[in-house]
Amino acid sequence: MPPRQPIPRKEPRPHTVSIFDNLLFSLSTTLPILIWLIAGLLLRRTKRISDDFIADGNYLVFTWCLPTLLFLNIARAPLTEVWQGDLITYAVLFTLGSIVLLWFLTPQLTRDITSRGVFIQGAFRGNMGIVGLAMVVNAFGASAIPLASLYLAVLTFLYNMASVVVLQLGQGQGVAPLRMLSQMARNPLMIGVVAGVAWSLSGLPMPDLADNTLQGLADLTLPIALLCIGASLRWRSLKGNRLLVLWATLFKLVLLPALAALGGVWLGFRGEQLGILYLMMAAPTAAASFVMARAMTQWGNLAAEIIVITTLFSLFSTTLGLFVLRLTGLI
Template structure:
């Protein structure tokens, strides 16, 4: 049990520390809101794509693509959305879609990858990157459906915009390019690989500092009941259900760990942007993001402790 507890803390404590430092730096004006915006943009457009590209380009392609894992994650996401949509049938139009999205859409690109690297090492980055690419598409399309249905109006223009942005997403392009190189067996020059690693190594520390610096619990003003319910689903019920499904399907070790850690991530910041675009309750979306981001460290630690104690990962 002590060994399992030590493992859980080794995964989540560095993430908590970096986010706390980001929050402290922001409060002490050591980093500004402009730094957070610029840093987040740099991570999304440059350093994270470098990280994913380099790890996928040098990996065994056959071991990367896990159809069973990806199919299970897609089915769990879509199935949970249907159940949550039914559960929220009495909510207002502005809250229903936002609530559902806040419950299923996780911050896989930053928090998910960070916990997976801490738990399984850099060799898990490549399969986690493929998972990220496929499930991000599922997230985007599902979010459009639930937010549009909640408003009872068609959002064809937003659907086209989302498809266009998905096709030009730096993360997906980097993953696709890495797969091409891996399939062709091409090797990058050492000087280019080294330069890319310099950028890649910046990714998780910078991203977590930006996440911590952007946190603000002072502005919580939405429906606290919905915030609590969404947080419970996102951080406890959905990850637990995913583990049960994964175990029944025969997953264990790194595959089960990837499924759990991706599902256990806090609500994604993209939820807020999507809620704004589709006239949802953006304040509710922001509140769910803030609360789940703070609590995710605790719930993930407990979840990892349970999985480790049961010898599932």
């Protein structure tokens, strides 16, 4: 009787990520943002949050919490190891190119050219410090914070300068470089960034008492900011300017993030790099754009409407974009 042949063992099938897994990954990144926004909206509707709370919360976030968060994330990071000049240089050049493109397209979209600066700012200036950073953390964890913070630092500087320029030029005014630099020097976000870079380069250790105290303040950034954004949403403000709001939303949430991601893929960005690039570019319009638009132009309502619509629809557009990037194995 011939010897019995052993039954060949089946090799384990390689693990494959299903479409459902990719969808869960995308939703786990964007749904927490939606939950915080809805919580803020409900608290405002039930009069648990007042206009005074929103004003004070925004002041606390933009003057103390967010600058502290930026300072800590940069101060703790060895800049020579975290710095990725190719990614940040590409983001800067892409943003500048987007602004130039929008400048020449705007006359085709509106008869009142004085709205040009507000429209352009709403189409390119993303809420990276709140929504963008939150989505990066949700998608890639705390390990992505140092690179995302450096990206945020450089692009925040660019956004502030570019916004002043386009708003002034859009109103037919000249640009005052000294005044612009003075405003930048007093910007709390830039103070936090510069202080973080200086501390990191100094090589000094962060004392535990200071680290724990500042971390507590930094941890307040996302919850308070997202609650205030949700509580600030006003359906009744969505009046007029529909065409410009539609085009600004399309550029901010779809066209510019998609083009940025395609260019990044062509340059070889993958994984965390590509994810940070896409999520920061896909963030909705920054709330600070309304403050500047109201102070420098008569188009404050247009700025507010762009913020509301992009904030609401970014959750869907970003989920779809992440899903596609994840499904194709690019992140």
